[in-house]
Amino acid sequence: MHYKLSDYAEDIKKRLKQFMKEFILPNEKKYEEQLNETNTRWTVPPIMEELKNEAKKQDLWNLFITKRYGGELSLVEYAQLCEIMGQSLLAPEVFNCSAPDTGNMEVLMEFGTSEQKKQWLDPLLEGKIRSCFSMTEPSVASSDATNIQGEMYRDGDEYVINARKWWSTGALYPNCKVAIVMVKSDTKAEKHRQQSMILVPLDTPGVEIKRFLPVFGYDDAPHGHAEIHYNNVRVPASNLIGEEGDGFKIAQARLGGGRIHHCMRAIGASERAVHLLIERASQRVAFGTKLADKAVIREAIAESRIEIEQGRQLVYLAAEKIDDEGAKAARKLIAMAKISAPRVALNVIDRAIQVFGGAGVSDDVPLAALWAYARTLRIVDGPDQVHLKDIAKLELRENMPMVTITK
Ligand SMILES: Cc1cc2nc3c(=O)[nH]c(=O)nc-3n(C[C@H](O)[C@H](O)[C@H](O)COP(=O)(O)OP(=O)(O)OC[C@H]3O[C@@H](n4cnc5c(N)ncnc54)[C@H](O)[C@@H]3O)c2cc1C
Structure with missing residues (x-):
């Protein structure tokens, strides 16, 4: 390595x-x-x-x-x-x-x-246009993508789509022109073949942006996160991505890469936070000495550095495995990185906020916004619990012979 x-x-x-x-x-x-x-x-x-x-x-x-x-x-x-x-x-x-x-x-x-x-x-x-991705639905636990209820059916040369989606990030961007929408195309098919993905231009009649969803009060403008209703939306059949029933497979491929990108950015956010922390601690004086001279602050710096390097190594290991063997083979490492990197970011940013005192929770420094962003990463593209479940499943499978021997 x-x-x-x-x-x-x-x-x-x-x-x-x-x-x-x-x-x-x-x-x-x-x-x-x-x-x-x-x-x-x-x-x-x-x-x-x-x-x-x-x-x-x-x-x-x-x-x-x-x-x-x-x-x-x-x-x-x-x-x-x-x-x-x-x-x-x-x-x-x-x-x-x-x-x-x-x-x-x-x-x-x-x-x-x-x-x-x-x-x-x-x-x-x-970069002339932007896009959004509509999978999550308010009415079902969408971390289990087989739950989604939005549907489409074929009518001649068109598909007709009906769905209620939310958390479609980027949909409010003025130049967001198209959504990739995941809906069921055959509710009688095998569980993982019921879903399809289809391209829906946002100016198609029946596409209704109901509202934006703030994150801890941040509107995340101008891209935002939208609740979108697709009401009898008709698009050409040629807008289907892949074949009918490929939706789940495409979602897995999409999320594999997307998750690791989130992890990489989370490590970057952690680096920014520890740099800000050090900068502040080196200047600010309390009770006669600089914050950076106090043992508890030094401990915060050292703990942050250890966690960042550990988190980074997991991200690199996952990325290297994807390079060498593909996202499927790397799924355990991706899941591990997806849990670890946001945790690292939240810990480090939280320490930096503490060192900044009141300024830390204001908008004068980017720490509060970075923390809000990092906190969402424990939910987006699969909540922690789902990744923990997957890691444990793979771990049990891989180590089962050893468990049997020691019985
Ligand atoms: C800022 C932000 C941006 C987003 N952007 C997009 C986007 O662009 N497109 C899109 O389609 N979606 C997007 N999402 C949605 C996101 O992917 C979902 O919120 C996520 O997949 C979880 O689905 P859910 O909200 O329905 O939670 P649920 O599925 O209802 O899960 C809720 C909680 O249940 C627990 N849980 C779930 N499964 C298990 C389990 N097996 N074992 C134990 N506990 C479990 C977990 O604690 C989980 O957090 C975004 C969300 C946020 C917050």
Whole structure:
């Protein structure tokens, strides 16, 4: 196991770090200010487009396209880049590497027809449009995807879709043009063949954005999270992704990659937090000495560093296994990283908030927003308990002979 970068990846990493320092971190406040200047926060601040143009100019665009999808980076190399982007909530979009677009683009790259690629993948890759993913439903436990109730049926050359979805991240973005919707196409089929995925342009009659859902009070504008009702929505049959009944399989493929991206960003958020903590502790004086000179604060720094390195190693191990053997073979490591990385982030960010005192829970520093983001990661793309269940199942299966011998 070695995580040495190729010269190509090393060069990108160096330039990405410089970009973060020069363009992203100094513009975080400006982005929020521009968002607040508008009548509605559901508009794209001009600085975002400026930053995207600069990223394109510097060839720091679509870095998520790894070798598996025809790119030049391995996933373990991308892990080191994605982590850097994860230091700022603003950054992934600037490099066209943000969820849910990356997952949707990967689905289209892997399962899309040439017509679907031309219509939706190309503009997504260029950053001209954005997309959302509608799987979760308010009325059923959606961590078990076989529960979903939304349905579609074939009517001539069209499919008719009826579903109530929520937590469709990105749907409120002004330029979000298309949703990948997962619904049941055959309720009588085998449990994992009942679901299909279909592309639904958001301007199709019957698509109703009911409301946005805040996260701990954050609206997450301008992309947001929406409750969407699909009421007798008709789309051409050619919008089906793969075959009827492929939905579950595509969801598994989509989430495998998506989960590890979340983990990489969570490690980046942890790095940002520990740097902020150290910066603050090195300046702030209480009861006669700098915070950084107090044993409890040093302990907080040391604990954070240990946890970050442990969490990072799991992310790299999972990424390396995906590179070598594919997402299915890596599912235990992915599940382990998916539990570990958000935990690390929450612990480290919480310590940083504590060291900042009142400022830590304000909007003056990004810690509160990072914490809210990291907390959602224990739920999105499968709650912790589901991953723990899967890890235990695999562990029991793999170690069963040993258990028998010791009886
Ligand atoms: C900020 C945010 C963004 C999101 N973005 C998207 C998106 O873009 N598209 C989309 O489709 N969805 C999205 N989601 C939804 C997310 O993926 C779901 O919330 C998640 O899969 C859990 O489903 P659920 O909310 O229905 O929880 P449920 O399935 O009802 O589970 C609730 C709880 O039950 C417990 N539980 C579940 N299964 C087990 C088990 N086997 N053993 C023990 N306990 C268990 C867990 O504690 C779990 O948290 C997003 C959610 C959030 C918060």
